[in-house]
Amino acid sequence: MTTMTTTTQSRATPVASEAAERAAAAGGGVATRRRPGVRIPRPSGWSLIRLASILVYVFMFAPIAVVVLLSFNSSRFGTFPLEGFSFRWFEALWANDAIVSAFQTSLVLGFLTAIISTSIGIAASLAMVRYDFPGKGLINTALITPILVPEVVLGVALLLFLRWLSIPKSFLLLLMGHVLITLPFVVLVVQARLTAIKPVYEEAAKSLGANAWETFFRVTLPLLMPAVFAGMLFAFTISFDDVTATLFWKSGGTETVPTQIFAMLRNSISPEINALGTVMIVLTVSLPLIAGGLARWFARGGRG
Template sequence: MSATLESRAALWLLGLFSVAVYIFQFAPIAVVMLLSFNGSRSGAFPMEGLSLQWYEKLFANDSILQAFQTSIVLALGCSLVATAVGVMAAIALVRYQFKAKNGISTLISLPLLVPEVVLGVALLMFLKLMGVYRSFGMLLLGHTVLALPFVVLVVQARLVGLRQNFEEAALSLGANRLQTFREVTLPLISPAILGGFLFAVAISFDNITATLFWKKPGIETVPTKIFAMLRTSISPEINALGSVMIIVTILLPLIGGFVVRRFSRGR
């Protein structure tokens, strides 16, 4: 009887601790989103009415809109490159045997293991030694390196769980490897490709640590724009901008998951 009570008490304590952790993590986000509707510039409680003026000023700010445009172009560009390279790398690592396979797999996974600060400084110094200086192209390359492991891991997991019987059947019926990939393999792994692409978009759109090392002066993404605004003053527009980023970051995986499920059912 006492053991049962102790186990229940332990479960209650674990539950309370979990709730406290979630509150500690998400309460600041809720406060930022709530203050973005504050009618006053004070940015503190109690709120002085509800207003959308900070969102209106946000979307009337040309520099912020330019940062959004840069982030979207950067995220889509690096995600397309990372997805194309990642799919080929995943197929090679799963379906073929070759020398240095383990070494290449480890090299692709390094951005997950190395801190972004170290990776940002290392890539910056390496490219400077080669005579390449900070630019949008360097920023695109860096974000592609960060996003590539996520694409490879997601597609690899799908390929490992995919039996080769379908591909072998297509080959035995006269299809070449390119036709087999286009007609059999690609439709079966397309949900994983879409998932990896969305992972890459989220990684690029939210990144700030490495971006500060790689971006050219004058080029701002949304996270670096928020950082720059915080260094000068705390404006209510920052709360509105942060709320927009939070909504985009939450909606993107939800929409992606919905599309992947519908796509999988259709297949």
């Protein structure tokens, strides 16, 4: 019996010792035995996703950063390291009559597109949100469908349709095409804002004697202004930056800034293209940021 007891105690001693070490570690104590070696933490799945996301963003924005840097290079050749900091290519840019004309065309086209798309978008959003009528779902789907169709397909389809109608290319056709492209974005932004506005405000204005026009301009439109400005700036940015559909719809001799860049790239790579690309990047990035800032400013009631 003594021998069996001793054997049992000798077998239980390592188990008890190991249990004591675990208890000490769990209770904040210092374990008497440590396993040799250093444990290397394995990367988690989220760490790999973050690393992959960073690499993707670097791959996407590194060429843009290179274009911006080369636009300030004093050398005519786009090589690194930069030979010096200069604004000579921006000065040459504004001295180029073709580029200045393309800028004027893009600004006028973008401004008219923003005005028309926003006006139609407000009316369509009011009809979709505030009223019920036959075919409402079909019309709403038709308004948003241009987002789902690739611009190449949309551009070719509209061009073939207008040729079938024997309508020549013109600035008006180009404007109609840009309105068609930008209208869904305005409708989505305005509808999202209008859905959050309770109809009781409009009903209260009507109960006080205001007609439909006074209710819209004094109650509904001021509440919609964040979405209106955001949609307008988005429409201008999309119109100003569009190149795929514009190539199909523009008439001969009419060039926008993106199509002018495309035409310049056919002949040679000039340092002016880097400067023009930098201007395009600044405009297309700053305008949505301004739209978001204006939306928040109007949402706070115009207070800083």
